[in-house]
Amino acid sequence: xxxxxxxxxxxxxxxxxxxxxxxxxxxxxxxxxxxxxxxxxxxxxxxxxxxxxxxxxxxxxxxxxxxxxxx
Numbered sequence: 001x002x003x004x005x006x007x008x009x010x011x012x013x014x015x016x017x018x019x020x021x022x023x024x025x026x027x028x029x030x031x032x033x034x035x036x037x038x039x040x041x042x043x044x045x046x047x048x049x050x051x052x053x054x055x056x057x058x059x060x061x062x063x064x065x066x067x068x069x070x071x
Contacts, residue, residue: 047053
């Protein structure tokens with residue numbers, strides 16, 4: 001189980017969602033999701049710049065395909 005601070009954060013977020021209309025909390029979620037997506041794209045772009053990074057990405061793609069076929 002995660003620590004107490006994590007659980008408190010989850011509870012605060014649940015309270016926020018209950019107390020505010022969907023449009024309001026959805027904006028917060030959208031900002032977060034977009035930031036995560038942008039960071040991941042920047043990370044992949046940095047990996048692609050090196051031979052080792054390209055090898056890592058190739059292995060990840062193979063693993064992803066395996067997991068899709070299993071799931």
